[in-house]
Amino acid sequence: MRIDIVTIFPEAFTPLELSILGRARAAGIVDIHIHNLRDFTTDRHRTVDDYPYGGGAGMVMKPEPFFAAVEAILREARTERPRIILTTPQGRLFNQAIARELASCDHLILLCGHYEGVDERVALGLATDEISIGDYVLTGGELAAMVIVDAVVRLIPGVVGEEESVRQDSFSEGLLDYPHYTRPPEFRGMRVPEVLLSGHHEAIRRWRRKEALRRTLLRRPDLLNRANLTEEDRRFLEEIRRELAEDT
Numbered sequence: 001m002r003i004d005i006v007t008i009f010p011e012a013f014t015p016l017e018l019s020i021l022g023r024a025r026a027a028g029i030v031d032i033h034i035h036n037l038r039d040f041t042t043d044r045h046r047t048v049d050d051y052p053y054g055g056g057a058g059m060v061m062k063p064e065p066f067f068a069a070v071e072a073i074l075r076e077a078r079t080e081r082p083r084i085i086l087t088t089p090q091g092r093l094f095n096q097a098i099a100r101e102l103a104s105c106d107h108l109i110l111l112c113g114h115y116e117g118v119d120e121r122v123a124l125g126l127a128t129d130e131i132s133i134g135d136y137v138l139t140g141g142e143l144a145a146m147v148i149v150d151a152v153v154r155l156i157p158g159v160v161g162e163e164e165s166v167r168q169d170s171f172s173e174g175l176l177d178y179p180h181y182t183r184p185p186e187f188r189g190m191r192v193p194e195v196l197l198s199g200h201h202e203a204i205r206r207w208r209r210k211e212a213l214r215r216t217l218l219r220r221p222d223l224l225n226r227a228n229l230t231e232e233d234r235r236f237l238e239e240i241r242r243e244l245a246e247d248t
């Protein structure tokens, strides 16, 4: 997969050189190019923003440098139908399903928004997608772009060591993850649940499934309505509800 990022802060993207993402780049699984938006300006001051038509506070990012940057990327990459993603708090809310969809693409171009906003013609005439990473406001789209790249790249086969760990992780099935423990068996008065030390694989599987359901019910009940629940899951949820009622 090829990923191009267009930003006024190219130096903010060093995290993409580290750890799993750094290894995926070194292995040639993903080819990431960072572009300075100012390199696509034509004036002496390399201007990327201007006053808003209609007045009001703050500056608006000019459209021409974004169009010039994408056109230069397309001339170089010659890919068919890249996804061109504008990061903006007004976008579609990013989630695991969107990450999966983007992970199947050959080419992503991410445009990082800033200031009060980006001239609407970038959304209308250039971007194929507008994405937000959550209901809060960041000073710029750089962190959002890195969140999207991280979530997408780890889904590409070969990037994360064990395929199984990607398949089983939180949200891949629409539930929160179960609790994890490692040694020691007791730490500061907190004991590892006995079943995990038992070596009884079926009992461990059942415990993990039930605890994933318990956490989802308590912390994110909204996820349960959309999850694919089995008969066993429904029985576990009944048990959990009964246990909760007994505790009060």
Ligand code: 6GU
Binding pocket: 086, 087, 088, 089, 113, 131, 132, 133, 134, 135, 136, 137, 138, 139, 140, 141, 144, 145
């Ligand atoms: Cl994509 N950009 C900015 N500036 N703020 C955000 C965001 C994006 N997603 C959530 N907040």
